[in-house]
Amino acid sequence: MTTQIQKAACIGGGVIGGGWIARFLLAGIDVKVFDPHPEAQRIVGEVIANAERAYRLLTMAPLPPKGKLTFCQSLEEAVEGADWIQESVPERLDLKRGVLTKIDAAAKPDALIGSSTSGLKPTDLQRDMKHPERLFVAHPYNPVYLLPLAELVGGEKTSRATLETARDRLKPIGMKGVIINKEIEAFVGDRLLEAVWREGLWLIKDDICDTETLDDVIRYSFGMRWAQMGMFETYRIAGGEAGMRHFIAQFGPCLSWPWTKLTDVVDLTDELIDKIANQSDAQSGARGIRELERIRDQNLCGIMQALKAGDEGRGWGAGKLLAEFEEHLWKNAPKAKVEVKVEPLRLLDIKVSPAWVDYNGHMTEFRYLQVFGDTSDALLRLIGVDMEYVEAGHSYYTVETHIRHLGESKLGQEIYSTLQLVSHDEKRLHYFSRIHDAKTGDILATAEQMMVHVDSKAAKACPAPAHVLAKVKEIADAHASLPVPEGFGRHVGQKKG
Ligand SMILES: NC(=O)C1=CN([C@@H]2O[C@H](COP(=O)(O)OP(=O)(O)OC[C@H]3O[C@@H](n4cnc5c(N)ncnc54)[C@H](O)[C@@H]3O)[C@@H](O)[C@H]2O)C=CC1
Numbered sequence: 001m002t003t004q005i006q007k008a009a010c011i012g013g014g015v016i017g018g019g020w021i022a023r024f025l026l027a028g029i030d031v032k033v034f035d036p037h038p039e040a041q042r043i044v045g046e047v048i049a050n051a052e053r054a055y056r057l058l059t060m061a062p063l064p065p066k067g068k069l070t071f072c073q074s075l076e077e078a079v080e081g082a083d084w085i086q087e088s089v090p091e092r093l094d095l096k097r098g099v100l101t102k103i104d105a106a107a108k109p110d111a112l113i114g115s116s117t118s119g120l121k122p123t124d125l126q127r128d129m130k131h132p133e134r135l136f137v138a139h140p141y142n143p144v145y146l147l148p149l150a151e152l153v154g155g156e157k158t159s160r161a162t163l164e165t166a167r168d169r170l171k172p173i174g175m176k177g178v179i180i181n182k183e184i185e186a187f188v189g190d191r192l193l194e195a196v197w198r199e200g201l202w203l204i205k206d207d208i209c210d211t212e213t214l215d216d217v218i219r220y221s222f223g224m225r226w227a228q229m230g231m232f233e234t235y236r237i238a239g240g241e242a243g244m245r246h247f248i249a250q251f252g253p254c255l256s257w258p259w260t261k262l263t264d265v266v267d268l269t270d271e272l273i274d275k276i277a278n279q280s281d282a283q284s285g286a287r288g289i290r291e292l293e294r295i296r297d298q299n300l301c302g303i304m305q306a307l308k309a310g311d312e313g314r315g316w317g318a319g320k321l322l323a324e325f326e327e328h329l330w331k332n333a334p335k336a337k338v339e340v341k342v343e344p345l346r347l348l349d350i351k352v353s354p355a356w357v358d359y360n361g362h363m364t365e366f367r368y369l370q371v372f373g374d375t376s377d378a379l380l381r382l383i384g385v386d387m388e389y390v391e392a393g394h395s396y397y398t399v400e401t402h403i404r405h406l407g408e409s410k411l412g413q414e415i416y417s418t419l420q421l422v423s424h425d426e427k428r429l430h431y432f433s434r435i436h437d438a439k440t441g442d443i444l445a446t447a448e449q450m451m452v453h454v455d456s457k458a459a460k461a462c463p464a465p466a467h468v469l470a471k472v473k474e475i476a477d478a479h480a481s482l483p484v485p486e487g488f489g490r491h492v493g494q495k496k497g
């Protein structure tokens, strides 16, 4: 079985199906969709637009060309030839079982069939299938195109190989498949979420707080903790130096105190539903769903980027996964196709991401250095200094940088960078980069930099090999007739002109 998904089929294109479709398409996978809803194409189109916007904020790694999206007239047409089929129809056992049995009959024999169900047991879903061993639950989290987790749950007839292959196939699309040991209704995530939700409903019903206060309690405290360490690691720390045993000794007895109403299910009367809906309208009704989705996505991108820098830059949790996904994207990126002409090389086209903006409302200082650093990396790839080259023991290191800030880059602003090679020798590259506003072309910042070719194991400068120098010369020849850039050679405090 290949570990790469070549063709996907999505049966059901609502909130979750739409998220899966976007996840697959943006990973470069062709997707065929069957959803009888008359507005399915519009709804899916809106989810994809949000997902594309989110990915521009999430990463500067080169996404593959977007997969092809096809809406089909029948389930059979959609699943034909697909190697991953994801069912995301409404949460009703009879409906899902019927749809999955039809998928099973029409799919190619080695196709994997995942169900997005939030809580139905796979044993119940696979009952009528001829090849039940390839059916599993792949329970995702909304929005599927950003949140990486899928709980993988097998039924009595699911093979272990199916679960392991599914987990392997999710990795190259930036997802983390977690295999759950035993099937149980609602798996792990929704067990936890429902427990908290039930308690929240009681707190609203009993007028302990309103929906906004309850949400504040979560998002200003343990919600942030959970995003990075989950429950048990967090509580280990809460036990202090004595750790988990001390934590349990101290807080275990509270479990039998009246801290929870979990054993009772709140009665969802019309009165309570009105109360919750009205409080929710007061809290969030001023904004539409798509707007709320965009705010959520922007925040999630910021959190993942922060986690990518966690643990002293090694990455942590979902941020580490993002870093691994980006490494995969860079490794699989088509070789840079930048045309060398008598003009500065245009090397990056990006948007100012939410995690890059400071208290002044514009891109913070060190992100300029990041953009210039990424511009240098793009030059290196162009001259053949890619990951393989670096892993083999050589690289270029930056030894000097002078950045000038000439304009502002605001959140979401489209910008691009260019690079002009001013001089070089067998060890050094001396160049001048500019960040431009993509709409006006105005220069927002410049950087004069010097890189030196190194033997990274010996930590010593050394001449670059002939094939790299040949590419450097090609660029240098093209740039030789360009005027020396304004600002080149300036030092801090020097007057213009
Ligand atoms: N909404 C959420 O937050 C999450 C939902 N899920 C699960 O994902 C599944 C889908 O839920 P949502 O996307 O929220 O529901 P939804 O109501 O937004 O979408 C369901 C879609 O399935 C389509 N559909 C209905 N019958 C169909 C059929 N026979 N063939 C093909 N398409 C059909 C509908 O037209 C609709 O577009 C459920 O199993 C749910 O438990 C999982 C994780 C989170």
Ligand SMILES: C[N+](C)(C)CC(=O)CC(=O)[O-]
Binding pocket: 118, 140, 141, 142, 190, 193
């Ligand atoms: C509400 N829900 C049970 C459908 C939620 C999920 O299944 C996961 C999520 O995204 O919260």
